[in-house]
Every structure is written in structure tokens, then in C-alpha cells.
Amino acid sequence: MTAEILRATLEHIVIVAISVGVAIAIGVPLGIWCTRHTAAGRFVLRIVDAIQTIPSLALFGLLIPVPFIGGIGTRTAIVALILYSLLPIVRNTLTGIRGVDPVVLDAGVAMGLTPRQLLRQVELPLAMPTIVAGIRIATVIGIGVATIAAAIGGGGLGTLIFRGVAMVDTRLMLAGAAPAAALALVADVVLSFVERKLVRG
Amino acid sequence: MPSSVEFRDVSVASILQAIDLRIAAGEAVAFVGRSGAGKTTTLRLVNGLVRPTSGEVFIDDLALAQSDLVALRRRTGYIIQGSGLFPHRTVYENVATVPRLLDWDEERTRAAAESILRKLDLPLERFGGRYPRSLSGGEQQRVGIARAMIAGPAILLCDEPFGALDPIVRRDLQDAFRALRSGVTIIFVTHDLAEAMRVAERIVLFDGGRVVADCPAHDFPAQPLPLVQRFVAAASLSA
Secondary structure, three states: OHHHHHHHHHHHHHHHHHHHHHHHHHHHHHHHHHHHOHHHHHHHHHHHHHHHHOOHHHHHHHHOOOOOOOOOOHHHHHHHHHHHHHHHHHHHHHHHHHOOOHHHHHHHHHOOOOHHHHHHHHHHHHHHHHHHHHHHHHHHHHHHHHHHHHHHOOOOOHHHHHHHHHOOOHHHHHHHHHHHHHHHHHHHHHHHHHHHHHHHO | OOOOEEEEEEEEOOOEEEEEEEEOOOOEEEEEEOOOOOHHHHHHHHOOOOOOOEEEEEEOOEEHHHOOHHHHHHOEEEEEOOOOOOOOOOHHHHHOHHHHHOOOOHHHHHHHHHHHHHHOOOOHHHHOOOOHHHOOHHHHHHHHHHHHHOOOOOEEEEEOOOOOOOHHHHHHHHHHHHHHOOOOEEEEEEOOHHHHHHHOOEEEEEEOOEEEEEEEHHHHHHOOOHHHHHHHHHHHHHO
């Protein structure tokens, strides 16, 4: 039993890590892009917002018939989790960059920083605590939503929970639920720490 | 080498109307006027933060529209109210910004930072590693001056740099500023006439987006214009 919990936990971590990782790779550049294209940015944000409002079980279900990315299994689960993780990351990247003191930006431009240098040397470092806060929210939500991924054969701790529900076995349910809750708490604490470090830094 | 600055028939939307002004290389000019008179907009035309709607700005007789703005900005110092220091960078890193953009080696950057900070009473060994938020307003503004002047700019643009400081610190900084102002063309925006007379040798008065007076600083208080007299009265009351 212990080995199975460990394996499921590991699988869970891998699924969430891949999803959040890809969501960061897409979401941060997308958030930056949104700060540069105000009108189109609003549109992008609305789409990302809309995805978030789809109930997670429904999103998993909706993805199953989609060619290439759909079907039953871990891949579909990861795609759904990426979509879910996008909103906090895109939104916080946008908010973080918009929140940079305009006087500081003005000084940067006036000293001859190119737009790219301004982004890398001023805007991103100053927005980083907010971006990390977005990653933290995405991770914590992702760990929770990933348990539901088991419904479409996504694997992870949800497998134990669903089996426990089917067999009316409380211990089995807890074997899935408790590690998932613990993971979420640990992720929250660790990423909050990083966030505070960055604010002070 | 200081640069000359010339505005030829420059208008900016409804803010500035047909400004014609020539500032010689090495001159120190104060732009005075009430809020919204157009002095800050005129200043920001010089480093291309504002573009003219019509007319043209020339730096060393070269049209700004035809010059490399990024390169121009790297040799144009800019000091603003609230300093605009990078909050995530130390005093040294802030001061080293332009030298690093200009690809100076570390040794040269350090020596220049040391020298300019010493002139501003901020010894590098004591202040270099500190972050802006741990400094007083006056100290932050000194770092702002050091950052603007470290690479020996050709033009120095100052937009109400001492506006938010208490009168004593303000006076100290004006004196520190005066000691540094050689070999550079200075445009200094302020609404404080006493400050203008202390830092500049020529005063240009703006009103409603136009230049309404332009004369040597020591002649300014004697100008018969009513607006000049109101500035004089306000300055002597606050002095």
C-alpha cells in the first residue's frame, strides 16, 4: 500500500510539475505580450478567464474527443491542467508589469535602455514577486484539480480517491486525499517563502 | 563635450505652441513657469520622451528625428523628482547603469562611481551596497544626480529634481549641484524662482505653452511682465 501511495504521489507531482512548467513557459510571455498590446491583451485575458470558469471535470470531458491532444490518459490531463494554470500566471504577469512605478520606467527609458533591456533589467525583476504569486496559485490549484484527472485515466493520487469512492473504502480515499492536501500545503509554503524573499531582495 | 539644443517652431498637441529657443553648448538654463505651462514637456522633447507634433528639435544642429535616440539618451543625464532609482538595485548598481550600457569595464565604472559619489558626500564604501529604500529622500536624490552624471553627459535634464525635499536639504543639494555643473549643458525645470536663480545663468519663463520671457538670470527679477513680478513676489515671500 505504502509503495502505491508513493508511486501515485510521485506521478501526481510529475503531472503538476509538467503542467505548471509548460503554463509558465506559455503564460509569462503571453502576459508580457498582453502588456504591450492593450486591446488584444484584454481579449486574450477574457479567453483565459473563460477557460477557468469551465468546471474541471467538464474540461477533462470536453478534451477527450479533441484530436491529437485528447483521448483517455495522462496527456489529456496535462493539457487540461496547463489550461487551468494559465489564468493566474498570465494575469499576475500582466498585473506585476503594469504595477511597476512609471517614474522608474521613465528613468530607465531616459538612460537609454532599449525596450528589451527595460523588460529584462527593470520590469521583470520588479514584477517577479507578483509572477511567483501567480505560479504559487497555479500550483496549488493544479494539485487539487489533478486529483480529478484520474476520472479520465490521468493517474496520480486521484486514482486512489476514485477507487476509494467506488469501493466505499474511507482509508483508500484518505490514502489519496491526505497526500494531495499535504502536497498543496507544502507547495504553498515553499512558494510563499520564495515570494517573500523576492519582495525583500 | 556639452551639446547645443535648439527648438525650431516646435508644437506639441495643445500643450506647446511654436517654441523657438536656442540653448548654447555649456549653458545652464532654468525653465520657470506655473504647473501646466509646458516646461516639462519642452524638457522631455530633448531626450525624445515626447515627440513634437510639428517643428523640429536639434541637438548639436542634428535633427532629433534623424538621430539614434538610444545613443543620445545614454549621453543625456536625466534627474527627476522622486529620483526614479531602480528599487531592486543597490546604490552602486544604480549609478553603474549607464556605464554598463556603454560597455565600460568594471574598473573604470567603479572608479567613476567612487569619484562622483564622493563629490556628492556619499562614500561608495558606505553607500554602495545599500538599497534606495534605506536612504533618506535627500540621499536618494544625490544618488539620482550621481547616476545621471557618472558618464559625463553632454546634456543634463533636471525636472523639479529637488521638489519633494525639505528646504534645508534642498539648499544643500542645490549647492552640491552647482559644484558639479561644468562641461555640460543644463536645462533645469522648476517653479521656484530662487532655485532657478541659484542653479542657472539664464531663465526662460513659460506660460500657456509659450515662452513669455527669456533673459539672463540676474536681469529676470527686473522684467516688467506681470507674471514675472508674481514669481518674484512669491519667491521673496518664501525665501
